[in-house]
Amino acid sequence: MSNPFFEPLADTGIPNFPAIRFEHYREAFDRGFEQQREEIQAITSNPDAATFANTLEALEHSGALLRRVEDVFWNLTSSHTDEALQALECEIAPLASAHGSSIYANPQLYARVKAVSEARESLSPEQEQLLEETLRTFIRAGAELSDPQRARVSAITEQLATLCTRFGQNVLKDNNDYALALHSRDELAGLPDYVLEMGRDEARARGLSDAWVFTTSRSSITPFLQYADNPALREEIxxxxxxxxTRSVDNRPLIREIVALRSERAALLGFATHADFMLDDRMAKTPGAVRELLDQVWQPCQEQVSKEAVALAACAGLASEQELAPWDWWYYTEKLRRERFDLDPDELKQYFKLENVRDGVFDVANKLYGIDFRERADLPVYHPDVQVYEASEADGTLIGYFLFDFYMRPSKRSGAWMSEFRAQSNNGERITPVIVNCCNFPKSDPCLLGVDEVRTLFHEFGHGLHGLLSNVRYRSLGGTKVKQDFVELPSQIMEHWAMEPAVLSSYARHVHTGAAIPDALINKLKASELFNQGFATTEYVAACYLDLAWHSDPDAGARDVEEFEAQALQDIGKTPLIDPRYKSTYFQHIFSDDHYSAGYYVYLWAEVLDADGFEAFKENGLFDPATAAAFRSQVLERGGTADPMSLYRAFRGRDPEVTPLLRNRGLL
Ligand SMILES: [Zn+2]
Structure with a gap:
């Protein structure tokens, strides 16, 4: 039987999903590793002097087979996994990491890359950037260290891949294992119809009749906490x-091991802490610069949150805010929101049918960048819920393909994300991208979104545009392959359009009547925008501080997890009423992967840019062609081909200012 990964991809770039069987992965990985090893060997044994073409470009082109299998495997282990795939993931993660390390710990290859950088060939700016980033990757993998030290760095990286994989799988397991099954109308008091229906659907999916089931996934627990009258049940969930x-699994030993290993690796590479190591490769550069931004937001946000707590206590009829509990916050916030703004989230949802919101983002992309999306139901998908769109320029030129995977299911990890099945490049041959957006909306017909979910869809679509409109020569500099604290600019700036009245009135249409959302409702929505911002900012920024704490203390791995976390949160004077958005044992951003470690702050960092950047559209027009063209050509198309601040300046004409962010969050 032939292995589909050994065949070239279809022109669309979409993998031949129906032909892929479980047993194909391991075989393709093994051959992919082998093939790239041979390709690297060919580069290092080349008798010719090292040049950009025979070293950097050759390295860039190596590993084509491996990429074909990786692009499918790492997507599906997130979006459509099962026990067999999870077991294989545990096998592959350290192998893939070891393979990557073997490339960047190869002294002959490093010598050639260095020789290219010393030869001063005349290179294009993009080639200079590829050279610089490649050198950096080598150095960060230990290329300048002694052999035993470098071997230790590789071993640590490999071990981290295993530990982080297990951390993420544990979170998925604990989430899937928990169910709050309710049986009486009493217990359900307060829950609106759509939440009850969701509970029914969940119960049915679990084979329970005569019950309503709620889970710890965000789309289930959030409305439950908002509406359930019974405080004991709110507390339980x-x-x-x-x-x-910490329930059916225990992530605490993993956390201690992960932070200890990260700290050891940072020390080997000459950095005081893992945070210093990670930030050295980001816009922020140092933990001090991150703290400065966090502090700038944290101080005013604490005042804001105290006011919010007092108002909630009054709403709850309590003598003081000390009597509130963390699981009360959502409930009384919802009551207060109704009192103050007369805003009914259930009524609002009627205007956010999933298909309408999806068409809304298409419309925004069309007005800004002139691109069209056409459904292609004939193309292969990895799950029947996935929808495929073909994206093209106004003149009909194909840009690439865009996959939407909207609904939650047990085989998908929680959260929402953008990823690629194929990255764009244009080195001799134009390779068009294949992008995917994954969300976790509860599947129902019609599927009505809450305002946060609408924002999520716009957000992920913004990342999607970054990948889709990428226009670079080298794959490894394209799309979202930018400094981690720049990557949220394209996504977060898209969220601004979602809630603009002029945009709302075009896509937010009533699910049954098709009527545009009334101005009165838009006004209420706008009026309530700053409501509860103290809470939202506190839970997010507290998690940023927690992340930094874990990665700024070289001895954190020796500490008790709960104690360490409590200390970190006490150090910033956090109110006990609000927990960080993620506690350590399920903080997947920082522990199920290296990328966002010491990097949860990146959303706030990028928010300085997106808030300031969107001002340009407010000044010149929401769909001003020149502003949109500048954003597309200076940011979306450029990927990581230049220093991010210089890209931003080229778009905006000046440095970003922090004032718009503070104003948008009501913290001025
Ligand atoms: Zn994002």
Whole structure:
């Protein structure tokens, strides 16, 4: 039987999903590793002097087979996994990491890359950037260290890949294992119809009749906490959520091992802490610069949150805010929101049918960048819920393909993300991208989104545009392959359009009547925008501080996890009423992968840019062609081909200012 990974991809770049069987992966990985090893060997044994073409470009082109299998495998282990795939993931993660290390710890290859950088060939700016980034990758993998030290760095990286994989799988397991099954109408008091229906669907999916089931996934627990009148049940589900990673599994030993290994690796590479190591490769550069931004937001946000707590206590009829509990916050916030703004989220949802919101983002992309999306139901998918779109320029030129995978299911990890099945490049041959957006909306017909989910869809679509409109020569500099604290600019700036009245009135149409959302409702929505911002900012920024704490203390790995976390949160004077958005044992951003470690702050960092950047559209017009063209050509198309601040300046004409962010969050 032939292995589809050994065949070239279809022109569309979309993998031949129906032909892929479980047993194909391991075989393709093994051959992919082998093939790239041979390709690297060919580069290092080349008798000719090292040049950009025979070294950097050759390295860039190596590993084509491996990429074909990786692009499918790492997507599906997130979006459509099962026990067999998870077991294989545990096998492959350290192998893939070891393979990557073997390339960047190869002294002959490093010598050639260095020789290219010393030869001063005349290179294009993009080639200079590829050279610089490649050198950096080698150095960060230990290329300048002694052999035993470098071997230790590789071993640590490999071990981290295994530990982080297990951390993420544990979170998925604990989430899937928990169910709050309710049987009486009493217990359900307060829950609106759509939440009840969701509970029914979940119960049915679990084979329970005569029950309503709620889970710790965000789209289930959030409305439950907002509406359930019974405080004991709110407490129960909340405690389940905040003990994720400690119930049927235990992520605490993993955390201690992960932070200890990260710290050891940073020391070997000459950095005081893992945070210093990670930030050295980002816009922020140092933990001090990150702290400065966090502090700038944290101080005013604490005042804001105290006011919010007092108002909630009054709404709850309590003598003081000390009597509130963390699981009360959502409930009384919802009550207060109704009192103050007369805003009914259930009524609002009627205007956010999933298909309408999806067409809304298409429309925004069309007005800004002139691109069209056409459904292609004939192309292969990895799950029947996935929808495929073909994206083209106004003149009909194909840009690439865009996959939407909207609905939650047990085989998908929680959260929302953008990824690629094929990255764009244009080195001799134009390779068009294949992008995917994954979300976790509860599947129902019609599927009505809450305002946060609408924002999520716009957000991920913004990342999607970054990948789709990428226009670079070298794959490894394209799309979202930028400094981690720049990557959220394209996504977060898209969220601004979602809630603009002029945009809302075009896509937010009533699910049954098709009527545009009334101005009165838009006004209420706008009026309530700053409501509860103290809470939202506190839970997010507290998690940023927690992340930095874990990665700024070289001895954190020796500490008790709960104690360490409590200390870190006490150090910033956090109110006990609000927990960080993620506690350590289910903080997947920082522990199920290296990328966002010491990097949860990147959303706030990028928010300085997106808030300031969107001002340009407010000044010149929401769909001003020149502003949109500048954003597309200076940011979206450029990927990581230049220093991000210089890209931003080229778009905006000046450095970003922090004031718009503070104003948008009501913290001025
Ligand atoms: Zn994002």
């Amino acid at each position: 909340y405690r389940a959520y905040s003990s994720c990673g």
